[in-house]
Each structure stands twice: as C-alpha cells, then as structure tokens.
Amino acid sequence: MIHPKVLSQTTFVNEDELSYPFQERGLQFGDGIYEVIRVYQGNYYLINEHVDRLFRSAEAVKLTLPFNKERLYHLLEELLKINKVENDAKVYLQATRGSALRDHVFPIDVEANFYAYVQDLPRPMEKLTSGVAAITMPDERWQNCYIKSLNLLPNVLAKQEAKEHGAFEAILHRDGKVTECSSSNAYIVKEGKIHTHPETNNILHGCVRSRVKILAKELGIPFIEQAFKLEDLQEADEVFLSSSTAEVMPIVKIDGKNVQNGEPGPVTKKLQTAYQEDAGLTASSVPKAT
Ligand code: PDD
Numbered sequence: 542m543i544h545p546k547v548l549s550q551t552t553f554v555n556e557d558e559l560s561y562p563f564q565e566r567g568l569q570f571g572d573g574i575y576e577v578i579r580v581y582q583g584n585y586y587l588i589n590e591h592v593d594r595l596f597r598s599a600e601a602v603k604l605t606l607p608f609n610k611e612r613l614y615h616l617l618e619e620l621l622k623i624n625k626v627e628n629d630a631k632v633y634l635q636a637t638r639g640s641a642l643r644d645h646v647f648p649i650d651v652e653a654n655f656y657a658y659v660q661d662l663p664r665p666m667e668k669l670t671s672g673v674a675a676i677t678m679p680d681e682r683w684q685n686c687y688i689k690s691l692n693l694l695p696n697v698l699a700k701q702e703a704k705e706h707g708a709f710e711a712i713l714h715r716d717g718k719v720t721e722c723s724s725s726n727a728y729i730v731k732e733g734k735i736h737t738h739p740e741t742n743n744i745l746h747g748c749v750r751s752r753v754k755i756l757a758k759e760l761g762i763p764f765i766e767q768a769f770k771l772e773d774l775q776e777a778d779e780v781f782l783s784s785s786t787a788e789v790m791p792i793v794k795i796d797g798k799n800v801q802n803g804e805p806g807p808v809t810k811k812l813q814t815a816y817q818e819d820a821g822l823t824a825s826s827v828p829k830a831t
Pocket of ligand 1: 577696721722723724725726745746748749750783784785786
C-alpha cells in the first residue's frame, strides 16, 4: 500500500492530486536521481547514509536540489508522521532536472522536480531464512554506477532475465570480475573472510554495504574489498547480497547450481543477526540463526 500523503517539492499533497508534467526530464532522459530508504516499525534505518548519498549523486550530475540536508531530514520525518507510519515500509524519493521541452542541454532557470512517498514493505522473511537463487550476467551499465541515477534500463533487463530463470537476482560481472547485482551489492565468503568489490565508480556504494562492513569488523570477520572473479562464486563457502529492501540475503543457488549444500551459511547468518540488532528489530523477527 502507498500511503496517501506524498511529498511534492516541499509540500504534502494527496497522492491522487499529484499530476506529473508530460515534458519532464526524468521521463525524457532519465535525467535524475533517486533513493530507497528502509523504514522499520515507523523509524528510518540508515537515513544519514541515504541523505548523504542523495546529495553526492546530485552533485555528480550537477543537479540542484530544492532543499538543504537539514530541511530534507525534516520533510522526511514529516512524511512518516503525516502518514502515521508504524510498520515496515520503504520511502522512495526522486529528483529530476525539472520540466522543460525536450533538449539535451540543461534547461535554464528550471527548478528540480522532487517527490517522495511511503510504501508498506514487509520484511522478506522466507527469502532471508531459506536464501535465493541468482544468475550471472555481463554488467552492461555505464562507468558511473556510484551515482544512484534514474537510468536503470540495464538493471531492469538484468532483473527480468533473473526472474525468467526463476531467480531473484542477477550477479553482474565486468570482464569476469563481479561488480554487484542488478539492485543489490554482492559478496562471497571464503575461509571465513568476506570478499566484495571495492567502492569504485563501478558499483553503487550501498548503505547496507557500509553497515555490513562495520558489523563484520565488530564480529571480527575480515572484510576484503577486492574484486573477486566469476569462478570464485562457484567455489565460495557462502554467497550473499545486501540492499535496503533485501537486507542481508543468502544466495544459495547460482546459474542452477547449489552454493555448497544449498543452505545459508554461518557467516551470512551471523551478519543477519547483527543487522537485525543494529536495525532495532525484535527477536521474534530474527530468522533462525545457528
Ligand atoms: N537498490 N546496488 C544497486 C545497483 C542498487 O540498486 C542497490 C539498491 C544497492 C544496495 O544499496 P543500499 O544498500 O543503499 O540499498 C546496490 C534499491 C533498493 C532499489 O533500487 O530499489
């Protein structure tokens, strides 16, 4: 369910009052940026990380947002309050370069368009407990994947390809080196150590990824930020992904073959437990960890 009050620029309107212009740069060019922020039991999780990344993305694409960080924090808190959000949800927000007749060059004196809304999102408990399947695919995206841009066609096509193969995610690689997944970060565990792609331009610097790094450190699990190869996936002890909507999710099958015995592994489970504690989730919502 989408909650009825939507933030449009810096005011709240009913969802059905929101009319979006036809000549709009987000629609014409995907000329904009976005964020997806997790809400647990009516509270934001990792909000500072998401707000900081939104401003980094805006700067990278030379887009001026219609507020500063402080005002955005306030508006986002209002969004939850005004909708009386008390459950698990996500907030989607996007900013585009505004409304103007189609022309590749930036329009002059045009304000960014911005909206944000809340949508209920229960935790994916079954997938968190049993793990998911993934396929592997070439990473066909541009060279600036650290920007959370609206241009998601390669990601959409990869996710659809995964779905058509009965899988949850597509693990992407550039020249045989795993970058990330279509909408999440990718990790392997080998001999007790976590390996993942470094935070270069070729991956989104995931907010959950940054938290996984901290949690791994607290748990004494080495966190190695070096790209691993496609072959390493099949030989890994464990494989998992992370994102604001999928949390820390085990990958138990890749390209139709089980990862080890096809069950979530102990390091992934430890991280899941640590994540849930960090997010202030109740014990009853913790998947069985052994
Ligand atoms: N996706 N990599 C990609 C390509 C992503 O699209 C995402 C998030 C992540 C994980 O980032 P974070 O931990 O900050 O959620 C990594 C969001 C959930 C989406 O597009 O819906």
